Amino acid sequence: MYKNLLLAAAGVMFVSAGGASAADVVKVASFVSPKSIGVTKVIKPWMEKVRADIGNSAQLKGFWGGSLGKSPVKQYELVKNGVADVAWILPGYTAGQFPEMQIVELPFLVDNANEAGLVVQRMHDAGHQTGLGAVKLIGAWATSPNLLFINKPVKSVADLKNLKIRNAGSVGGYWLGEMGAIPQTMSAPKMTVALNRGTIDGGQQGWTGMRTFKAMGLVTHAMDLPLGAIPFFLGMNKKKWDGLPKNVQAAFLKHGGETIARNGGAAYTDAVTQILAKNDQAKKLTIVKPSGPEFDKLVANSKKTVHSWWIKKTKNGQEVYDKAVKFLADIRKNG
Known part of the structure; x- marks a missing residue:
């Protein structure tokens, strides 16, 4: 009994002295x-x-x-x-x-x-x-x-038609559908498995994600577009x-x-920056970067379709969109 009282007192002293309790x-x-x-x-x-x-x-x-x-x-x-x-x-x-x-x-x-x-x-x-x-x-x-990483030759977005491509979220899936691709919804780890098995043709992913989930060696081309x-x-x-x-x-x-x-x-x-400079698998990829009139048309069409779709489906979508664009302009101006 006396021993138990001593232990309880010691616990009180510990907490009162500022020690963290289990909670x-x-x-x-x-x-x-x-x-x-x-x-x-x-x-x-x-x-x-x-x-x-x-x-x-x-x-x-x-x-x-x-x-x-x-x-x-x-x-x-x-x-x-x-x-x-x-x-x-x-x-x-x-x-x-x-x-x-x-x-x-x-x-x-x-x-x-x-x-x-x-x-x-x-x-x-x-x-x-x-x-x-x-x-x-x-x-x-x-x-x-995100970019697009593909396991077969592509030269433009027109080559995405009918390809099975993992989408990073519903927005990415909608954009891929607009491009004529067949969106595949799955997590990044499962994308690596699917690429390895050959059940998909590519994925919407970032450079860091490709490295983290060990998918870089499973593709041959990277289409460099800022896809969200x-x-x-x-x-x-x-x-x-x-x-x-x-x-x-x-x-x-x-x-x-x-x-x-x-x-x-x-x-x-x-x-x-480090991946592009030092990763051997990344260096082997063929980088496709649409530019000029092709890129301008792609941006305009994506904003007309995907951005408009998102605004319509989201509660107070236009207000949210406008506020985000305003924040973005301020970040670009003031950091």
Whole structure:
């Protein structure tokens, strides 16, 4: 009895001295490797800066490589259900749930990862938060724009007709359909499997995704078109968020938001530069880059069809679109 009282007293002393209790452990998860860009250049730096600010007010613990759930499609649910407290979430894998974030998936809208991440973050901060529900957004970022990677010779978009091409989200699928291709909806890991089996002819993907999911050696051509970025966000279970000390919440947001957007933008831009310069498989690909009147016509037609389609199908679509374009203009002018 006396021993138990001593142990209980010791526990009270630990908590009162500022130590983190079990309830203050924050599980931060990713379905991809701890070596991935998003983990090494975005999530881990965020964690380190937060730790430096909060001391023992809470413990941040990483769970990488899908240790809390491997499916990229289920990351939002992991956070919502409290399996993970914080996770790297891909809006494109939950079709229709995050319509405002989908804006950066439009072809020929954003030119780079920094623009895309900042647009998503600023749209959120302006109140466009559809779909978040029981999850709080800590910070958003994005990839560099997608390209098309094909396993057979192509010289122009006309050669895409009847090809089976994996689409990165519903927007990409609509654009591919407009080009006469046959969109194939699947995750990036499954795209690699399908390319290896020869059941698809190519995929809409970024350079970093092709490297991460080991698909570079399965294609021969890359069509260099800015076909929309893939938005990401670091999402946290709201109930867990509400239970955190105020200083911890403040640190999460201080190092989240646009800081995460800019860190992610710089990381993905640099990664593409490194891949093009040093990756042997990337160097072997034939790069096709439409230009001149062909490119101008393609851009105009894509905006007339895909952008208009997105505006019509999205609640308050024109308002959302106009605001995103305004944010984009400001980012290009002022950074």
